[in-house]
Amino acid sequence: xxxxxxxxxxxxxxxxxxxxxxxxxxxxxxxxxxxxxxxxxxxxxxxxxxxxxxxxxxxxxxxxxxxxxxxxxxxxxxxxxxxxxxxxxxxxxxxxxxxxxxxxxxxxxxxxxxxxxxxxxxxxxxxxxxxxxxxxxxxxxxxxxxxxxxxxxxxxxxxxxxxxxxxxxxxxxxxxxxxxxxxxxxxxxxxxxxxxxxxxxxxxxxxxxxxxxxxxxxxxxxxxxxxxxxxxxxxxxxxxxxxxxxxxxxxxxxxxxxxxxxxxxxxxxxxxxxxxxxxxxxxxxxxxxxxxxxxxxxxxxxxxxxxxxxxxxxxxxxxxxxxxxxxxxxxxxxxxxxxxxxxxxxxxxxxxxxxxxxxxxxxxxxxxxxxxxxxxxxxxxxxxxxxxxxxxx
Ligand SMILES: [Zn+2]
Numbered sequence: 122x123x124x125x126x127x128x129x130x131x132x133x134x135x136x137x138x139x140x141x142x143x144x145x146x147x148x149x150x151x152x153x154x155x156x157x158x159x160x161x162x163x164x165x166x167x168x169x170x171x172x173x174x175x176x177x178x179x180x181x182x183x184x185x186x187x188x189x190x191x192x193x194x195x196x197x198x199x200x201x202x203x204x205x206x207x208x209x210x211x212x213x214x215x216x217x218x219x220x221x222x223x224x225x226x227x228x229x230x231x232x233x234x235x236x237x238x239x240x241x242x243x244x245x246x247x248x249x250x251x252x253x254x255x256x257x258x259x260x261x262x263x264x265x266x267x268x269x270x271x272x273x274x275x276x277x278x279x280x281x282x283x284x285x286x287x288x289x290x291x292x293x294x295x296x297x298x299x300x301x302x303x304x305x306x307x308x309x310x311x312x313x314x315x316x317x318x319x320x321x322x323x324x325x326x327x328x329x330x331x332x333x334x335x336x337x338x339x340x341x342x343x344x345x346x347x348x349x350x351x352x353x354x355x356x357x358x359x360x361x362x363x364x365x366x367x368x369x370x371x372x373x374x375x376x377x378x379x380x381x382x383x384x385x386x387x388x389x390x391x392x393x394x395x396x397x398x399x400x401x402x403x404x405x406x407x408x409x410x411x412x413x414x415x416x417x418x419x420x421x422x423x424x425x426x427x428x429x430x431x432x433x434x435x436x437x438x439x440x441x442x443x444x445x446x447x448x449x450x451x452x453x454x455x456x457x458x459x460x461x462x463x464x465x466x467x468x469x470x471x472x473x474x475x476x477x478x479x480x481x482x483x484x485x486x487x488x489x490x491x492x493x494x495x496x497x498x499x500x501x502x503x504x505x506x507x508x509x510x511x512x513x514x
Pocket of ligand 1 (some may be wrong): 194
């Protein structure tokens, strides 16, 4: 977002979703709306007829406007190509988390400039589809130097950077997992922490490559001691301890949540939004797996977020509109619930109140649709109708 030298009135908004409303759906839907933006922040929100004067104005001709999407889970720092693995999986092979090693090898070989260019292209691709905030994890280096490098590069694009040395146990440590956990919680964490806001762990006893509850706990506790916030990949491939561990340690988010027990849902609900359940239905789509039971989470009062998990193995889609369409079509969310989860919900999972909503003081991160209503996001699946709104200087 460029800083604006003056104020800009954005009018002709046919439908505005603020995602900071006071009604039961919290969407704050307004028709014939206008927004004033100044110095990169929202300065005023109201109806077109009562809009104040501004230094310049932009007319959106009846299009719908929503908060820019907040993609709170992505793995953008990687090199290499795994499209063949996807094709093989579509032909019937099962995913067990093992293909990450292919990306690790390619990422270690890439130069800083190559990685930087790859991340830049992916962030631009996201913005072109309406995403204005992105969280970026490391996790394809798995050495002290490579994880620090991944986060240093990620930090050039976002403040939401996540240390994921505990993505998988790399092949060279398969005979001595304890030594790898010691590396992650010791020198690798020390090198990565200056460039990271969060620490994350792939807690998945169903994958021989991922981490057990005990190992995950060690990683999270060490990360917290280093000043990082906590995130967890949990309950993706089967029932497991990830959700309970995340809630117990006060993690901001537990992501995937595909296999949940009643006790898991109760724990998430009783955390009252401290631990958000982040759903990544692009992964279920791309691995042809059962979708999480999102309705059960929402009906229990759990705070739910949507994100892409954009990564080379299990979901190489950077598209939040695609995720919204899946949430509506496959998980039974209403279009409004899906938009809320992809904006204010995912902002909560990053503990941010300045993004994911349109209200005075929030960042001027707006997404505009080539459509009169947010209903078109799922209705027109696969059509590029969403883009981040570029404001004049
Ligand atoms: Zn992930």
